Amino acid sequence: MTYPATWYAAETPKAPGYPALTGMVEADVCIIGGGLAGLTAARELLRAGKGVVLLEAERIAWGASGRNGGFVSPGFALGVEGIIAKVGLAATQQLYALSKAGHDYVWSAIVELAPAALMGSGWLVALRQPGRDELIRHQALMAEHFATDAEVFAPEHTRKMLKSERYFESMLSPDAFHIQPLTYALALARDVARLGGNIHEGSRALSWQRSGGKAILRTNKGQVRAQHAVFCTSGYGGQLFAPLARSVLPVATYIAVTQPLGEKVCAAIATGAAVSDTRRAGDYYRVLPGGRILWGGRISTRRTEPARLAERMRDDMLSVYPQLGTPRMEYAWSGLMGYARHKMPVIEQPGEGLWMATAFGGHGLNTTAMAGQLIAAAIAGGDDRWKLFAPFGSPWVGGPFGQAGVQMSYWAMQAKDRLDERGMVRRRSYRW
């Protein structure tokens, strides 16, 4: 069992593994999936006095949690405008506050457990076509109703930080920060173990059932009997737990990392903030130590890595920053995000003692922390704030038809993005 060949894995000291499950064990709670959702739920349950066994099919944070962009900010994959349209302003404010608590959780856990995982602060969202009025409207909405203090920059200022004619206005969220996600997840796992949790890597849950008031999870060499089972398998869960499989669509996205560019990187990116654009399927990137650029983007429903991934990502990067020449891409990888149809998390109790916390989409660093806290508070203290997500539900994502639909809508989004940039269609909403 090894980690995928990411820059994160290369930079992370080899962690001692956790043993595979053998034999029969009992616990208050069995968590399935050792990503950030499962780890945070485990940590918070242990802190509330519950006994926890965590089953991870591969290694801790082997999935999206150990290979993502590392941007941490409040909010959800569905923007606040979309949430307001569905549940109204007051409920959106409550949801946003939960997402902010998730953001704050990551900050304090990092300060406490893994300060070295903190890599920088600020998130700059840049427009690829002029859009001052819309940006100002969004900034005002966020300031008035969600107490944010984002700053809007004119194109000239944006281009001092991002030296590309592709960009126009931009907005900086100073409270956001960026991290080394694998280091963070491994630190959480160590804390789970320190608190008395039993972590088992290489322990794929193969089946489950409820019997005698307990959930029974089977792996190839062992069995866990627990009062509660929490499924946190996201895009990697396959068909194990039907309520999750039917409501989560795995969507791939991609990252590549350049060779170290040293000071030369400033000819392109002169900000320590993480950067993204507002296209429907935009780029996200940041500068890493040594002047490497981590460049993320694209989405797809395919499970296999596309051919020439590193070159394609480099082409995307050079279409924004041709002045970078032809840097070598030293790493390129894919990862699966779990999306519900409504782009909001799915936090539910589909049966007695059965829970799922999933579908964080591309906004999972804060929302996994939020969900872990909510699930732990629900199991340990009967707290029912997780029900704030009930209006979104867990609609069927459409199986293979859903996959084909997402792929087609991505291609349509790309086409519309190109037309937008040429000013050929009227943009109706941005992805913040």
Ligand SMILES: Cc1cc2nc3c(=O)[nH]c(=O)nc-3n(C[C@H](O)[C@H](O)[C@H](O)COP(=O)(O)OP(=O)(O)OC[C@H]3O[C@@H](n4cnc5c(N)ncnc54)[C@H](O)[C@@H]3O)c2cc1C
């Ligand atoms: C390339 C990429 C870039 C991203 N960038 C960002 C970003 O910058 N900011 C942000 O907020 N979000 C980002 N995201 C999203 C974020 O990483 C995810 O939403 C989040 O990590 C999901 O965490 P999770 O714990 O739900 O799932 P995962 O981290 O995917 O964990 C699921 C785990 O379950 C395990 N598992 C599956 N089946 C079984 C089984 N049967 N038994 C036991 N274990 C099992 C898997 O091995 C896996 O380790 C990105 C995602 C990707 C892929």
